[in-house]
Amino acid sequence: MILQLIDICYLVAVVLFILGIKLMSHPESARKGNSIALAGMILAIVASFLTPGLNNIALILIAIALGTVGGLYSAKTVQMTAMPQLVSFFNGMGGAAAALIGLVEYGDLPVSDTGKGAVLMASLIIGSVSFSGSMIAMGKLQGVIKDIRVNKILAFIVLGFSIALAVYVLNAGEAQPLLVYGLVLLALIYGLLFVYPIGGADMPVVISLLNSLTGVTAATTGLLYDNKVMLMGGILVGSAGLLLTLLMAKAMNRSVSNILFTSFGSASGVSAAGADGDQVAKEINTYDSAILLAYAKRVVVVPGYGLAVAQAQHAVHDLEKILEEKGVEVTYGIHPVAGRMPGHMNVLLAESDVSYDKLIEMEDMNEQLPNTDVVMVIGANDVVNPAANDDPSSPIYGMPILEVNRATNVIVIKRSMSSGYAGIQNALFFDPKTRMLFGDAKKVLNGLVSEVKNM
Amino acid sequence: MEAIIDYISVNQQEFYIFILAIFVGIEVISKVPTVLHTPLMSGSNALSGVVIVGSIIVLGKTDPANYLGLVLGFLAVLLATLNVVGGFAVTNRMLEMFKKKPGKK
Numbered sequence: 001m002i003l004q005l006i007d008i009c010y011l012v013a014v015v016l017f018i019l020g021i022k023l024m025s026h027p028e029s030a031r032k033g034n035s036i037a038l039a040g041m042i043l044a045i046v047a048s049f050l051t052p053g054l055n056n057i058a059l060i061l062i063a064i065a066l067g068t069v070g071g072l073y074s075a076k077t078v079q080m081t082a083m084p085q086l087v088s089f090f091n092g093m094g095g096a097a098a099a100l101i102g103l104v105e106y107g108d109l110p111v112s113d114t115g116k117g118a119v120l121m122a123s124l125i126i127g128s129v130s131f132s133g134s135m136i137a138m139g140k141l142q143g144v145i146k147d148i149r150v151n152k153i154l155a156f157i158v159l160g161f162s163i164a165l166a167v168y169v170l171n172a173g174e175a176q177p178l179l180v181y182g183l184v185l186l187a188l189i190y191g192l193l194f195v196y197p198i199g200g201a202d203m204p205v206v207i208s209l210l211n212s213l214t215g216v217t218a219a220t221t222g223l224l225y226d227n228k229v230m231l232m233g234g235i236l237v238g239s240a241g242l243l244l245t246l247l248m249a250k251a252m253n254r255s256v257s258n259i260l261f262t263s264f265g266s267a268s269g270v271s272a273a274g275a276d277g278d279q280v281a282k283e284i285n286t287y288d289s290a291i292l293l294a295y296a297k298r299v300v301v302v303p304g305y306g307l308a309v310a311q312a313q314h315a316v317h318d319l320e321k322i323l324e325e326k327g328v329e330v331t332y333g334i335h336p337v338a339g340r341m342p343g344h345m346n347v348l349l350a351e352s353d354v355s356y357d358k359l360i361e362m363e364d365m366n367e368q369l370p371n372t373d374v375v376m377v378i379g380a381n382d383v384v385n386p387a388a389n390d391d392p393s394s395p396i397y398g399m400p401i402l403e404v405n406r407a408t409n410v411i412v413i414k415r416s417m418s419s420g421y422a423g424i425q426n427a428l429f430f431d432p433k434t435r436m437l438f439g440d441a442k443k444v445l446n447g448l449v450s451e452v453k454n455m
Numbered sequence: 456m457e458a459i460i461d462y463i464s465v466n467q468q469e470f471y472i473f474i475l476a477i478f479v480g481i482e483v484i485s486k487v488p489t490v491l492h493t494p495l496m497s498g499s500n501a502l503s504g505v506v507i508v509g510s511i512i513v514l515g516k517t518d519p520a521n522y523l524g525l526v527l528g529f530l531a532v533l534l535a536t537l538n539v540v541g542g543f544a545v546t547n548r549m550l551e552m553f554k555k556k557p558g559k560k
Contacts, residue, residue, distance in 0.1 A: 067536025115462020239480030
């Protein structure tokens with residue numbers, strides 16, 4: 001009876017997972033979707049406690065309690081800007097858990113069971129890659145880890161060795177615990193080598209892919225235990241994550257293989273020599289900027305990662321409100337990959353209650369830009385770099401951009417002349433229409449608000 | 456190789472689920488607006504924490520005298536819980552900001 005009950009719980013949990021993801025893909029129902037998926041997860045966890053002959057229940061409860069406290073604490077206290085890192089971190093934890101299960105299970109599984117053995121090896125390798133890869137991705141987003149060039153062939157040799165060890169262990173005829181640790185170590189190293197050379201701007205795509213990999217390990221663990229909730233839930237994440245990866249790559253007009261197997265660093269050396277020369281960017285002060293804005297008809301704000309870093313989302317909303325009071329039409333041009341994740345800017349601006357219908361997506365915005373008096377670029381760089389349109393030697397060539405240089409005036413709010421995340425210079429700053437307004441985004445915006453108020 | 460083919464044939468049902476679930480996953484999120492990419496990635500990340508079920512089972516069946524097994528299993532439950540709880544909490548925090556309430560704060 002108890003076994004049937006567990007099965008039914010798992011079945012209901014799977015239905016809740018699917019419904020949850022489905023609801024999460026619409027803005028109005030997204031929160032409900034998250035709660036429903038959570039309900040499914042709780043049901044699955046409760047059901048797993050009913051497993052007959054479960055030992056060490058005290059230990060399990062302690063581990064769950066610790067994990068809950070840690071998870072809640074970090075999720076509640078994290079800064080908006082650091083959320084992508086945290087998602088990457090949590091994802092790595094899932095991968096590590098799957099690999100650990102594989103390690104424990106290896107001791108228990110009869111060596112003769114090659115089929116399950118193969119599934120277990122897959123769990124070990126993919127889980128380890130997902131773990132170490134996620135940690136590097138987190139470090140890169142945090143800015144702790146710099147891009148390092150890694151020979152792609154070397155990386156594949158490491159992965160190849162790991163798989164070869166797995167095949168050997170499967171055919172060895174007796175347990176090889178040391179070799180299993182060895183292949184996990186190699187897989188961990190592959191995860192490092194895999195993410196190290198990928199440019200920081202492509203990290204969202206990588207995290208999405210690693211997320212998909214963690215889903216796959218959950219599924220292989222499910223195969224290991226003939227457990228359908230893990231199988232179904234894992235594959236659901238695996239395929240949804242893969243699709244999300246493709247959608248993100250498409251938004252950047254790059255193929256996934258291009259992102260994964262060619263690093264940003266390799267191309268930029270060529271273009272650096274040609275372009276800049278002795279160009280000078282023109283500066284503007286807060287007062288002049290305020291005049292420009294207050295007497296414009298249409299103003300477009302293009303936010304980027306700098307806005308998130310400066311926590312200036314409320315300041316920009318204040319400026320929007322005060323400009324609207326003066327009869328200026330203010331909208332926001334949202335590039336699909338502005339910030340560090342797709343949708344990053346939407347989330348950030350939603351936090352300061354910027355109305356939805358003011359957020360205009362890239363294609364629509366590009367049509368409106370020629371009729372715009374002032375574009376204010378706040379902490380964005382690569383997504384407005386005209387090199388993406390007209391410099392074939394640029395590493396971001398071909399990426400769709402917000403064509404802000406089609407507007408009458410461009411004000412760029414930036415802390416310094418340093419280059420963007422892709423590490424390349426921006427010709428927009430030297431455009432005759434462009435004025436640079438240097439400073440911290442939040443301070444500058446607050447300054448603009450008080451200047452406009454006094455007019 | 457033969458063993459693996461046998462395994463697939465014996466566990467046909469699982470592999471059918473495997474294939475069908477791939478299509479369900481793609482179908483279910485195929486019409487996602489860009490706005491929701493980040494929360495959805497975070498939400499599906501939380502779901503991959505379903506591996507917690509496996510870690511509970513593995514720790515639950517580990518012999519209390521097998522210390523290495525206990526440590527590894529304990530870590531597995533701990534990390535998977537972090538993934539689940541943290542994942543859902545972060546997603547919820549992201550989505551909370553989408554709530555449209557005039558005059559909040």
